[in-house]
Amino acid sequence: MDAAVRELSYSQAIQEAMAIAMEADERVILMGEDIGVYGGAFQVTGDLIDRFGPDRVMDTPISELGGAGVAVGAAVTGLRPIFEFQFSDFAALAMEQIVNQAAKMRYMLGGAVSVPVVMRFPGGSGTGAAAQHSQSLEAWLGHVPGLKVIQPATPHDVKGMLLAAVADPDPVMIFEHKLLYKMKGPVPEGHYTVPIGKAEVRREGRDLTVVATSLMVHKALEAAETLAAEGMDVEVIDLRTIRPMDRETVIESVKKTSRLMCVYEGVKTLGVGAELSAMVAESEAFDYLDAPIVRLGGAETPIPYNPELEKAAVPQVPGIVAAARDLIRGAR
Amino acid sequence: MAKTTAAKAAPAAEGGNLPFIYREYPRETLLGALRKMHLIRKFEEGAEESYMRGLIHGTMHLSIGQEASAMGICLPLTNDDQITSTHRGHGHCIAKGADVKRMFAEFFGKTTGYCAGRGGSMHIADVTTGNLGANGIVGGGLPIAVGAALTAKRLKTGKVAVCFFGDGANNEGAFHEALNMASVWKLPVVFVCENNKYGMSTSTERSTAVANIADRAAAYSMPGVIVDGNVLSDVAEASHAAVERARRGEGPSLIECKTYRYRGHSKSDRNRYRTKDEIDDWMSNRDPIERYEAQLVEFGIAKADEIEAIRASVAEEIAAGIEFAKASPAPEIADLANYVYTEQA
Ligand SMILES: Cc1ncc(C[n+]2csc(CCOP(=O)(O)OP(=O)(O)O)c2C)c(N)n1
Ligand SMILES: [Mg+2]
Numbered sequence: 001m002d003a004a005v006r007e008l009s010y011s012q013a014i015q016e017a018m019a020i021a022m023e024a025d026e027r028v029i030l031m032g033e034d035i036g037v038y039g040g041a042f043q044v045t046g047d048l049i050d051r052f053g054p055d056r057v058m059d060t061p062i063s064e065l066g067g068a069g070v071a072v073g074a075a076v077t078g079l080r081p082i083f084e085f086q087f088s089d090f091a092a093l094a095m096e097q098i099v100n101q102a103a104k105m106r107y108m109l110g111g112a113v114s115v116p117v118v119m120r121f122p123g124g125s126g127t128g129a130a131a132q133h134s135q136s137l138e139a140w141l142g143h144v145p146g147l148k149v150i151q152p153a154t155p156h157d158v159k160g161m162l163l164a165a166v167a168d169p170d171p172v173m174i175f176e177h178k179l180l181y182k183m184k185g186p187v188p189e190g191h192y193t194v195p196i197g198k199a200e201v202r203r204e205g206r207d208l209t210v211v212a213t214s215l216m217v218h219k220a221l222e223a224a225e226t227l228a229a230e231g232m233d234v235e236v237i238d239l240r241t242i243r244p245m246d247r248e249t250v251i252e253s254v255k256k257t258s259r260l261m262c263v264y265e266g267v268k269t270l271g272v273g274a275e276l277s278a279m280v281a282e283s284e285a286f287d288y289l290d291a292p293i294v295r296l297g298g299a300e301t302p303i304p305y306n307p308e309l310e311k312a313a314v315p316q317v318p319g320i321v322a323a324a325r326d327l328i329r330g331a332r
Numbered sequence: 333m334a335k336t337t338a339a340k341a342a343p344a345a346e347g348g349n350l351p352f353i354y355r356e357y358p359r360e361t362l363l364g365a366l367r368k369m370h371l372i373r374k375f376e377e378g379a380e381e382s383y384m385r386g387l388i389h390g391t392m393h394l395s396i397g398q399e400a401s402a403m404g405i406c407l408p409l410t411n412d413d414q415i416t417s418t419h420r421g422h423g424h425c426i427a428k429g430a431d432v433k434r435m436f437a438e439f440f441g442k443t444t445g446y447c448a449g450r451g452g453s454m455h456i457a458d459v460t461t462g463n464l465g466a467n468g469i470v471g472g473g474l475p476i477a478v479g480a481a482l483t484a485k486r487l488k489t490g491k492v493a494v495c496f497f498g499d500g501a502n503n504e505g506a507f508h509e510a511l512n513m514a515s516v517w518k519l520p521v522v523f524v525c526e527n528n529k530y531g532m533s534t535s536t537e538r539s540t541a542v543a544n545i546a547d548r549a550a551a552y553s554m555p556g557v558i559v560d561g562n563v564l565s566d567v568a569e570a571s572h573a574a575v576e577r578a579r580r581g582e583g584p585s586l587i588e589c590k591t592y593r594y595r596g597h598s599k600s601d602r603n604r605y606r607t608k609d610e611i612d613d614w615m616s617n618r619d620p621i622e623r624y625e626a627q628l629v630e631f632g633i634a635k636a637d638e639i640e641a642i643r644a645s646v647a648e649e650i651a652a653g654i655e656f657a658k659a660s661p662a663p664e665i666a667d668l669a670n671y672v673y674t675e676q677a
Contacts, residue, residue, distance in 0.1 A: 033531075033532065033534070034532045034533045034534060036533070037533055037604045037605050038532060038533035038601075038602070038604065038605060039602070039604075041532075041600065059533070059534050059538065059539075061500070061503035061531070061534065061539035061540065062470050062471070062500040062501065062503050062504055062531050062532075062534075062539070063503045063504060063505070064504075065504075065505050066503075066505065089468075089469075090469070092469075093469070093504070093505075127390065127391075128389035128390025128391070128452065129390055129391060129454070129468075130390065130450075130451060130452045130454055130455055130468065131450070131451070131455065131468070132454070132455075132467075132468030132469055132472075133454070133468055299668055299669065300669060300672065301668055301669050301672050302450075302672070304449070304450045304663075304668065305390065305441055305447070305449060305450055305451050305452030305455070306441035306442075306449040306450065306452075306662065306663055307389050307441060308441075308662065308663075308665060309441075309449065309450070309663055309665065309668050312665045312668050313668060
């Protein structure tokens with residue numbers, strides 16, 4: 001397929017994917033708080049209400065538990081809802097429906113139903129929104145069998161993965177970093193999918209494997225450029241999906257570079273990096289390791305309001321560069 | 333506002349036909365209330381300007397236009413009574429007695445701020461004057477206020493808990509659960525819905541199955557009262573009755589203050605869901621501060637020049653507060669993890 005490729009922002013790419021899905025399938029509806037005339041808190045739905053009307057671009061009351069539950073119920077019975085949380089933090093209000101209902105319904109019913117719901121979660125820090133509007137909670141949901149959890153890092157991927165999510169028969173949770181919304185990148189026109197469960201090598205290298213998620217992919221790539229100028233050759237993997245995790249891509253890379261560093265914004269302890277580390281330590285790549293695995297994750301604190309503290313609470317490029325340099329040079 | 337029941341000062345005016353607050357409170361309390369309403373408005377204007385100039389980051393939710401609701405509800409409260417507030421909570425914080433210096437310092441992310449620079453606008457609190465905090469989660473404060481009331485009842489402290497929340501919050505599950513428990517356990521809590529017609533862009537007509545939030549009180553066997561939230565005396569009268577009922581051990585009440593926010597929901601609002609006429613109507617015909625000032629003059633409690641003097645002193649306090657915030661130290665990066673857990677000796 002060689003569809004025309006344009007530059008779109010991450011949020012435009014999501015909007016385009018939703019429009020394509022709605023155009024193609026009457027069953028696809030959008031639900032969420034202020035996604036209608038307001039256009040969504042981050043203007044992701046924008047003016048879709050003008051195109052598809054209020055029956056398919058549905059404003060819900062401020063009722064996350066109920067709203068998510070309605071989306072689950074609609075999905076089980078034949079619609080294809082895409083439910084927007086205004087901030088990923090509000091997943092906490094809807095955990096019952098996500099964790100106890102959506103994730104388990106098919107299993108509990110012995111395969112008699114599927115729950116083809118898509119939920120979108122704007123997450124991450126960097127906007128000064130403080131502790132209750134800045135979290136990276138993907139690992140919470142990544143812990144739940146029955147869900148698929150993705151973190152697209154580019155406009156190209158978010159469009160393709162959202163379309164894959166809509167086509168997926170099971171519940172797919174999409175974590176979108178708020179700082180990515182304005183980021184631009186090439187996006188093909190029309191329908192295409194990017195597979196869920198498949199990582200992508202963004203930069204090839206020999207000396208170190210950095211596995212990063214979401215916004216951290218871009219920070220890791222920036223760090224890799226700096227390190228390249230110093231003669232160090234870093235491979236950067238964009239994990240893209242945290243459940244199910246792409247073992248093969250990560251393990252093959254570590255076998256090649258013999259070093260692993262995980263970079264993610266969620267709190268470091270008990271997070272995505274713990275799973276990646278354990279996955280490698282349990283695999284044949286363990287024998288290839290020349291150095292201890294390093295994790296760079298969010299600080300063990302809520303996200304603070306003060307802008308300097310806020311930056312200090314999540315990995316930044318200089319920290320990634322320094323940690324990678326130490327790891328490659330054997331200082332660790 | 334500290335109004336002790338023991339030594340009750342003479343009310344500002346006599347006369348059975350005067351509205352409630354003029355019969356109930358002394359002149360200085362009434363002028364103090366006016367001063368705080370101005371302080372709330374000027375504080376928010378100052379914060380808004382500082383935000384525009386890039387001195388404050390993040391976002392903020394301004395309550396300009398809703399000052400009578402915050403002030404009227406807090407008027408019958410003592411310093412020991414407790415409130416839970418909302419994302420639109422600057423007014424509650426000031427009405428309950430916070431110092432604008434330390435609020436500005438918090439907005440500027442400084443160590444001298446009420447939350448040591450960790451919270452910002454959306455988590456503003458002043459526990460020393462009984463404000464348990466604004467909340468970034470719509471409806472988050474509802475069960476917490478019920479918890480505060482449970483403590484008051486168990487420990488027989490005589491305190492009352494007041495829970496501010498918006499019209500949008502009444503559709504969260506927490507609303508149902510909190511009001512039900514408060515009623516079943518007859519707790520000393522007052523639920524105050526500040527109905528400004530919209531939860532972000534969604535009008536109450538589109539979000540809520542009843543015409544008035546107060547109608548829902550019936551489902552929890554508690555009184556539900558609707559007041560004009562832009563008339564200080566009406567709000568204070570309803571609050572007074574609900575607080576007294578709570579103190580007598582008779583249980584919770586729900587007050588709905590009909591009001592309006594002049595500004596957009598937050599800093600990212602295109603105002604597509606309401607008309608300019610609607611906004612203009614509220615601003616020019618129902619402004620809570622103008623209406624209160626008119627009454628004060630009409631009932632002979634304050635003269636125009638006295639009101640002018642209040643405005644001037646508020647302007648000074650605001651300017652000093654911003655200077656204090658600017659001059660205050662920022663937190664050290666090394667202290668990032670302070671306050672995550674309680675430091676133990
Ligand atoms: C649980 C939760 N859902 C959504 C939001 C986003 N949000 C913040 S304020 C708001 C509107 C709240 O409306 P209302 O309760 O009427 O208060 P108002 O803003 O009008 O004062 C929304 C949707 C949030 N902060 N928390
Ligand atoms: Mg409202």
